Amino acid sequence: xxxxxxxxxxxxxxxxxxxxxxxxxxxxxxxxxxxxxxxxxxxxxxxxxxxxxxxxxxxxxxxxxxxxxxxxxxxxxxxxxxxxxxxxxxxxxxxxxxxxxxxxxx
Amino acid sequence: xxxxxxxxxxxxxxxxxxxxxxxxxxxxxxxxxxxxxxxxxxxxxxxxxxxxxxxxxxxxxxxxxxxxxxxxxxxxxxxxxxxxxxxxxxxxxxxxxxxxxxxxxxxxxxxxxxxxxxxxxxxxxxxxxxxxxxxxxxxxxxxxxxxxxxxxxxxxxxxxxxxxxxxxxxxxxxxxxxxxxxxxxxxxxxxxxxxxxxxxxxxxxxxxxxxxxxxxxxxxxxxxxxxxxxxxxxxxxxxxxxxxxxxxxxxxxxxxxxxxxxxxxxxxxxxxxxxxxxxxxxxxxxxxxxxxxxxxxxxxxxxxxxxxxxxxxxxxxxxxxxxxxxxxxxxxxxxxxxxxxxxxxxxxxxxxxxxxxxxxxxxxxxxxxxxxxxxxxxxxxxxxxxxxxxxxxx
Ligand SMILES: Cc1ncc(COP(=O)(O)O)c(C=O)c1O
Numbered sequence: 001x002x003x004x005x006x007x008x009x010x011x012x013x014x015x016x017x018x019x020x021x022x023x024x025x026x027x028x029x030x031x032x033x034x035x036x037x038x039x040x041x042x043x044x045x046x047x048x049x050x051x052x053x054x055x056x057x058x059x060x061x062x063x064x065x066x067x068x069x070x071x072x073x074x075x076x077x078x079x080x081x082x083x084x085x086x087x088x089x090x091x092x093x094x095x096x097x098x099x100x101x102x103x104x105x106x
Numbered sequence: 107x108x109x110x111x112x113x114x115x116x117x118x119x120x121x122x123x124x125x126x127x128x129x130x131x132x133x134x135x136x137x138x139x140x141x142x143x144x145x146x147x148x149x150x151x152x153x154x155x156x157x158x159x160x161x162x163x164x165x166x167x168x169x170x171x172x173x174x175x176x177x178x179x180x181x182x183x184x185x186x187x188x189x190x191x192x193x194x195x196x197x198x199x200x201x202x203x204x205x206x207x208x209x210x211x212x213x214x215x216x217x218x219x220x221x222x223x224x225x226x227x228x229x230x231x232x233x234x235x236x237x238x239x240x241x242x243x244x245x246x247x248x249x250x251x252x253x254x255x256x257x258x259x260x261x262x263x264x265x266x267x268x269x270x271x272x273x274x275x276x277x278x279x280x281x282x283x284x285x286x287x288x289x290x291x292x293x294x295x296x297x298x299x300x301x302x303x304x305x306x307x308x309x310x311x312x313x314x315x316x317x318x319x320x321x322x323x324x325x326x327x328x329x330x331x332x333x334x335x336x337x338x339x340x341x342x343x344x345x346x347x348x349x350x351x352x353x354x355x356x357x358x359x360x361x362x363x364x365x366x367x368x369x370x371x372x373x374x375x376x377x378x379x380x381x382x383x384x385x386x387x388x389x390x391x392x393x394x395x396x397x398x399x400x401x402x403x404x405x406x407x408x409x410x411x412x413x414x415x416x417x418x419x420x421x422x423x424x425x426x427x428x429x430x431x432x433x434x435x436x437x438x439x440x441x442x443x444x445x446x447x448x449x450x451x452x453x454x455x456x457x458x459x460x461x462x463x464x465x466x467x468x469x470x471x472x473x474x475x476x477x478x479x480x481x482x483x484x485x486x487x488x489x490x491x492x493x494x495x496x497x498x499x500x
Contacts, residue, residue, distance in 0.1 A: 036456040078115035101459040
C-alpha cells in the first residue's frame with residue numbers, strides 16, 4: 001500500500017503502477033456490502049483496465065491513469081459508506097449455486 | 107421496465123458534498139456559498155441538457171416526471187385555450203398522463219386517446235387523421251414502462267411539425283437509455299425522471315423548447331424561479347445528483363447498453379423457449395431493459411411467488427417483476443387471462459448475470475410445477491382446443 005501515490009502523475013505511469021491501481025480497484029469494489037454494487041464495480045474495473053491496456057499514446061495513458069485515481073477516491077469513500085449501512089443479503093448472493101459469473105480474480 | 111433504480115454510489119458521492127459543506131441557496135447571489143451552489147446547479151443543468159442535445163436554458167427542474175407530465179398536459183392547453191381545445195394522447199400512456207388528460211376534459215377540453223396496434227405501436231396514419239384545426243398538443247411516450255415498446259418518435263415529431271401542433275413526449279423510461287435528440291426528433295416538450303437513471307427520487311425535469319418558444323401556464327407560481335415556469339427554491343443536492351446521474355448515463359452508454367442487451371437476450375431466449383409463452387409488444391421496436399412475457403395456463407400471482415425472495419431482498423432491477431391488472435396489455439388486445447399471467451422484468455446497470463440465471467431457473471421450475479397442477483394444462487396436452495369448449499355452469 002505504501003507504494004501507492006494518489007497524486008496525479010505528469011509522466012507515464014509504469015506497468016506496475018497501473019497493475020497496482022487495478023488491484024486496489026478490485027479490492028475496494030469487493031468491500032461494498034451491497035451485492036449489486038460490488039459485482040458492478042468489479043465488472044467495470046475489469047473492463048476499464050482492459051481498455052486502458054489498449055492505449056499506446058503517453059498522453060492518453062497519463063490522462064486515463066489520472067482519471068482512474070479520481071474514480072478510485074470516489075470508490076474508496078463509497079465502499080466505506082456501504083459498510084456502515086448493511087441490509088439483508090440478496091438471495092442470489094446467499095446461494096452459491098448461482099455464482100457462475102462472479103469475477104474471482106485477485 | 108424499471109419501476110425504479112438504486113442510487114448509483116457515484117451519484118451519492120456528489121450529493122454528499124451538498125449535505126455537508128455546500129449548503130448555499132443557489133438563488134442568493136450576494137453570498138459566496140450561494141455562488142458556489144449556483145455554479146454546481148448550472149453544471150448539472152448542462153449535463154442533463156447534453157443527453158438530449160438541448161440548450162441548458164431549456165431545462166426546468168421539477169419533482170419528477172409526474173409533475174413534468176402534469177405541467178405539459180395541463181399547462182400547454184390552458185395557455186392556448188382561447189383558440190385551441192383539443193389534445194391527442196395514447197391509451198398506453200402512464201397514469202399521470204391519462205389522469206391529467208381526464209382532468210382537462212373536466213375543464214372543457216377534448217381529448218383523443220389513440221388506440222395502439224397489437225404490437226403496442228401507435229398507428230401513424232390514425233394519429234395524423236386525428237389532428238384537428240383546434241388541436242394544440244400531441245403527447246406520446248418514447249418507451250413504455252410496462253412492455254418496453256419504443257414509439258416512432260421521429261415520425262411523430264415530423265407529423266406534429268407538419269400540422270403545427272406541439273409534441274410532448276414522456277421520456278421517463280427512455281432518457282439516457284435510447285438515443286434522443288430534441289431537434290432531430292422535433293420534440294417540443296419532454297418529461298424526465300431522475301430515479302429511472304440511478305439518480306435520487308423526487309427529482310426530475312421538463313425540457314421546454316425556446317425556439318420557437320413553447321408557452322405554458324405554470325402549475326406552481328411564486329418567486330418566478332425556473333423561467334417562471336416552476337417557482338420555489340431549488341434543491342441543489344438532488345439537482346447535482348440528477349446531473350451526475352445524467353453525465354454517467356452518457357459516459358456509460360455503450361457499456362450499459364451492451365450489458366443490458368446481453369442479459370435481456372439471455373432472459374428472453376430462455377423464457378420464450380418454454381411452451382406457450384409470448385413476448386408482449388413489438389420485438390423490433392423494443393427497449394431491452396424491459397421484458398414483458400405472458401405464460402399461458404398459469405396464474406401470474408403463483409408465478410410471482412417463485413420470485414418473491416429475489417424481489418424482496420435485492421436492490422437490483424431484475425426484481426421489479428410485478429402483477430398489476432394491466433390496462434396496457436388490454437390496449438394491446440390481450441384478454442384477461444393472458445393479461446393476468448404476464449410478468450415484466452426490468453434489467454439495468456446493476457443487474458447481474460447470476461440474477462438472470464436465478465430468475466430463469468426459478469420461473470422454469472415454477473411454470474412446470476404449476477402447469478402440472480392445472481386441469482386446463484392437461485386438456486391442452488391432450489390436444490383439446492380450449493376455445494371450442496363451452497364453459498357452462500350447471
Ligand atoms: C413512463 C413513466 N412516466 C412517468 C413516471 C413517473 O415518474 P416520477 O416517479 O418521476 O414522477 C414513470 C415512473 O413511475 C414512468 O415510468
